[in-house]
Each structure stands twice: as structure tokens, then as C-alpha cells.
Amino acid sequence: MNLLLWGVLPYIMLAVLIGGLIWRYRYDQFGWTTRSSQLYESRLLRIGSPLFHFGILVVIIGHIGGLVIPKSWTDAAGISESMYHVTALALGSVAGIATLVGIVILIYRRRTTGPVFMATTKNDKTMYVVLVAAIVAGLSTTLISVFGPHEDVTYRETVSPWFRSLFVLQPDIASMAAASPAFKLHTLIGMVLFTIWPFTRLVHAFTAPVHYLFRPYIVYRSRDERPVATNAGIRRGWAPIGTPDRESDRAGHGISGRKPR
Structure with a gap:
């Protein structure tokens, strides 16, 4: 089971993610959008959208820092484990709560605003369920690390080495198998989210609006x-x-x- 979950499933997820993005770009460029509904309602959108987007941006940066940067590098830079833990905990908690509050506001807006709800597809509903589950699982791991029983093995010694080993095609299955159940659940939900990512409105996150710098002015x-x-x-x-x-x-x-x- 460990071989299947941590040695095979990640590469299936990557194949679907990359292949789905290529397919979506080639055959559904006009659908590569968030399908904005600001025309129907803007008051809640002005509150929920910044909370969600800025929060998720900090969460992504925190994940990159925690998974990509080895512990030996931070030790060499003079950052102690307690300092790293407190900083990651503070930023992660604030960003995670902001992200969760933002997505709840957006879901409430989508459910209570008639035209916005009518434009919501089954695909959108599935995406929201998985996205909320990933956010809640991430916050749960943060709470467990603070209020739960302290373990000698942390994600920097289990999840991080496994994550980095995937890119050299030598998955460190033993490290991931030693992770706590909360981190395993969060990782599995994350893989599900990235698997469906190319086929949802979340695909717009992979679009860098570089052409905005060179397009002509629009005259109204x-x-x-x-x-x-x-x-x-x-x-x-x-x-x-x-x-x-x-x-x-x-x-x-x-x-x-x-x-x-």
C-alpha cells in the first residue's frame, strides 16, 4: 500500500496534471478562465476574493519553503528549529484561516446569489469540496502540531525528503510511511486536488498575464x-x-x- 500511495500515485497525479494542462490549452483556450461573476454580485466578492487569494499565496509560499528547502540549509543559515517552527506556525495559521474564511465567503455568495448559483456547475461543486477539504486538513495538521502530542519526527524529516525525492525519480517511500496520519491525509487530498486541477476553473492559476503588458489600450x-x-x-x-x-x-x-x- 505504501508503494502504491507514495511511489506510484504521485506520478499518476503529475501525468494527469501536465497532460490535462496541455489538453486544456490546446482544445479549450476559451474556457481557460475563472468565469467571473462580478457582474452579478460584487460586495461579498470584494471581501472573500482578496482573503482567499492572498491567503492561498502565502500558503503556497510556505509549502514551497517547507518542502523544497532542506533542514540542513536552514541550520547552516543560523535558523534554529524552534525559530523556524514558530515562524511557520504563525504565518501558516494566519494565512490558513484567511484562506478558509475567504473560501467560505465565496461559497456562501455562490449559494445565496441566484445568478451566480445558476452558473455553478457540478464540476465547480466538486472542486469546492476538495479545495475546502485540503484547506481544513492543512489547518488540522497545524493545530495538531501545536496542541497535539509532540512527536520527534516532523514533516521536515518525513514529507519533505519524500517530496524532493520524487523529482529525482527515486521516491523515498520509507520517509513518507513514517509521517503522521494527519500529514498523510493532507498529502492525499492535495494529490486529488492537483489531479482535478486542469479540468476546473482553478486552471487560471497557471496563466501569467504577461500579454497585458504589451496589449493596446481598450477604448470605450x-x-x-x-x-x-x-x-x-x-x-x-x-x-x-x-x-x-x-x-x-x-x-x-x-x-x-x-x-x-
Whole structure:
């Protein structure tokens, strides 16, 4: 079972994640979006969206730091284990709570706002269930590490070595097998989340809006029918050729009425 969960399943997850992203980009580029619903409701969105996005950003940075950076590196940098633990605990708790509160607000908004709820698919509901489960499991591991029985073996000695070993194609199954049940559950839910990621609205997280820096400005034209003042006092508009407004405009600017050849 350990071989299947920690030696085979991670590579299946990576294959589905990478293959799903390629498939989605090639065949569903117009669906590569969050399907924004701000038009229907914006008050709760302005509260829940920043809480969720900024919180999850800190959570991701914390996971990268805890899983990728070996313990020997922080020891060499003069960061003691207690200092690392307190810092990670403080930032992780605040970010995790903000993320959870934000997603709860967004789910409440989606459930109580009629047009937003009507636009919610079964795919969205599945994604929300798995995402909330991953957040709750992550917070649970934090609470267990503080209020639960203190163990000599931490995730930096079990989950982290296993995670890094996956990228050199030599999974350290023994290290992951020694992890606590809470970390194992959190890891399994995380793998499920990344497996379904390419097929949900979460796919927008892999899009870097680099083209925004180079795209031309978008010019919006007003449909207001009020007269627009000009230097000549003549109302400019899209009057068809031959109408009095267009002819007076031509005369005022010295434009001949010859037809183009």
C-alpha cells in the first residue's frame, strides 16, 4: 500500500496534471478562465476574493519553503528549529484561516446569489469540496502540531525528503510511511486536488498575464446621446454621407464632396 500511495500515485497525479494542462490549452483556450461573476454580485466578492487569494499565496509560499528547502540549509543559515517552527506556525495559521474564511465567503455568495448559483456547475461543486477539504486538513495538521502530542519526527524529516525525492525519480517511500496520519491525509487530498486541477476553473492559476503588458489600450465609446462640444460648435457624429449634419461638417472643414475613385 505504501508503494502504491507514495511511489506510484504521485506520478499518476503529475501525468494527469501536465497532460490535462496541455489538453486544456490546446482544445479549450476559451474556457481557460475563472468565469467571473462580478457582474452579478460584487460586495461579498470584494471581501472573500482578496482573503482567499492572498491567503492561498502565502500558503503556497510556505509549502514551497517547507518542502523544497532542506533542514540542513536552514541550520547552516543560523535558523534554529524552534525559530523556524514558530515562524511557520504563525504565518501558516494566519494565512490558513484567511484562506478558509475567504473560501467560505465565496461559497456562501455562490449559494445565496441566484445568478451566480445558476452558473455553478457540478464540476465547480466538486472542486469546492476538495479545495475546502485540503484547506481544513492543512489547518488540522497545524493545530495538531501545536496542541497535539509532540512527536520527534516532523514533516521536515518525513514529507519533505519524500517530496524532493520524487523529482529525482527515486521516491523515498520509507520517509513518507513514517509521517503522521494527519500529514498523510493532507498529502492525499492535495494529490486529488492537483489531479482535478486542469479540468476546473482553478486552471487560471497557471496563466501569467504577461500579454497585458504589451496589449493596446481598450477604448470605450459612450452611448450617451448628449451633444458633444467641438471648436466649431458643430456636433460630431457618425451621420451618413449626404445628411445635413455631414454636409455642414464637410463645409466647415473644407472637405470636398467628391466621391472616391
